Amino acid sequence: MxxxxxxxxxxxxxxxxxxxxxxxxxxxxxxxxxxxxxxxxxxxxxxxxxxxxxxxxxxxxxxxxxxxxxxxxxxxxxxxxxxxxxxxxxxxxxxxxxxxxxxxxxxxxxxxxxxxxxxxxxxxxxxxxxxxxxxxxxxxxxxxxxxxxSAYTLTCNIHSIRAVNVEDPVTGHNTVNYMYYINDGVYGSFNCILYDHQKITAQPLKNYTNGKLYSSSIWGPTCDGLDQVIDNIMLPEMVLGDWIVFENMGAYTLPVASPFNGFPIPKVHVVADENIWLLLKDIFPLSEDHFVIGNTPTNLRLGLDIVSTDPWSLPALPITIPVCRNGGLIEEHVLDFVRPIE
Ligand SMILES: Cc1ncc(COP(=O)(O)O)c(C=O)c1O
Structure with missing residues (x-):
């Protein structure tokens, strides 16, 4: 201690x-x-x-x-x-x-x-x-x-949009700013903005061919005005149901998330690239008893998607991890209880 x-x-x-x-x-x-x-x-x-x-x-x-x-x-x-x-x-x-x-x-x-x-x-x-x-x-x-x-990428869905007309102070012309409301915010994964001082980067999942960018802000779903994810970012014009991707969302995010205002804590989909999955299958004695194999949504086609429904009801899995030093296998560590991440 x-x-x-x-x-x-x-x-x-x-x-x-x-x-x-x-x-x-x-x-x-x-x-x-x-x-x-x-x-x-x-x-x-x-x-x-x-x-x-x-x-x-x-x-x-x-x-x-x-x-x-x-x-x-x-x-x-x-x-x-x-x-x-x-x-x-x-x-x-x-x-x-x-x-x-x-x-x-x-x-x-x-x-x-x-x-x-x-x-x-x-x-x-x-x-x-x-x-x-x-x-x-x-x-x-x-x-x-x-x-x-970097192990976690968060994808959020746009459930509301406000287009706000703003007068450009230089040209006097009217421009439009977009406010995107998404299904996660500072009371959920984005608590990292408040508690971990993270700088959030956002990118649309889709490619927008038009190329025109607008000054935009991104907001969480709760009643709180503080629930803002990004205050000014240039984004293409997106529509309801579009997805925004946020990388590097694995540290100091979910553990502090709350279901404030009734919005659920994000669900975690364990996604493995097919090559990595083949490698893991060879190293770890994993089988479908330990995971539920799900379908990745088509817009998240990253590879094989393994979704655990209830990790605590799954059988405990003894896993032997080979440890290599200087190129040779010298010892094996046995973990008693390894469960899929939910
Ligand atoms: C005692 C202690 N060790 C390790 C860590 C992990 O730190 P980091 O995420 O910066 O590697 C923390 C984080 O707060 C900590 O308090």
Whole structure:
């Protein structure tokens, strides 16, 4: 368990004195989509030494250091600073008789289409080589959006449209702006606009041959005026029933969605490209007992569509995941319960 304050240490001492504890330090990225440091992490230089002394005097087993530089980190060099700070705490802890063996480098890694973890990986690997060359130290990370962000694409349906005449302040001519109302909004998947500060990109599913673009806004379905998805975007003239596609909707979206105003939380269709499905079928012992094979709507013809109706009523599935290192199979991990995603 992590701690970053003294009270927590006393509480752990009372409730779970044998816990193995990790001190969480603060080292903030200069730019991050969701900073975390204002809530978690002690100052590595002014607070951590005192906390370690308290832990020592209480006989608490502290085994390492953790940090999270901020989710959606746009400041890769911060990882070096944080790893250096962790090194200094490892060294200080050693003077108290601790023998730390865990460094947790948290999350903050990008996951959108077109992003890469390479820059951060290069900085992290170099800093680890410099400050943590000892291979007996366990280095772990907690990637979140890195895994899931680009895995989900949201498609929304237009259920209402308002055409608003606006006078162009320069030419004095009347132009039309379109307001598109769709079946998901900030109370659903797009809560990420409010809570995760995500920048949303929208594109129509269909190709519109005419090519003319209009200033448009996109709105969610609820009664709330705040329920706006995009306030100004150039889009072709679309019609009722058309679909709008939003990429990178996998991180910090559905888990926070609510059915406010009676609008259901979006249904997830697990869609696998046919080649990927063939590969997965060979690796995982999946069968139709574990999935319901559904029909992808024609406008979403991406490949094979596997729709789970009720994942909790499906049989648990032991899955063996082969782990390859240096090109060879060296071990297998068995997951007890793997269920299709709903
Ligand atoms: C403690 C902790 N670890 C990991 C994560 C995942 O972070 P990210 O999605 O930036 O990788 C979070 C996100 O808030 C977190 O609070």
């Amino acid at each position: 992590t701690f970053d304050n003294e009270l927590e240490l006393h509480k752990i001492k009372d409730i779970f004195p044998n816990a193995r504890m990790v001190i969480r330090i603060r080292c903030d990225a200069t730019v991050a989509q969701c900073p975390l440091g204002m809530k978690f992490g002690c100052n590595p230089y002014t607070e951590a030494p005192h906390l370690l002394n308290v832990a020592r005097s209480l006989g608490i087993n502290v085994v390492g250091v953790s940090f999270h530089v901020g989710s959606g980190c746009k400041d890769p060099p911060v990882f070096r600073k944080a790893i250096l700070a962790a090194r200094q705490i490892f060294d200080y802890a050693a003077t108290l008789g601790y023998n730390f063996n865990l460094l947790d480098i948290g999350g903050g890694y990008p996951g959108d289409h077109g992003t890469s973890i390479e820059k951060i990986a290069e900085i992290v690997n170099l800093a680890l080589d410099d400050y943590f060359p000892d291979p007996s130290i366990n280095i772990i990370a907690e990637p979140g959006r890195f895994y899931v962000s």
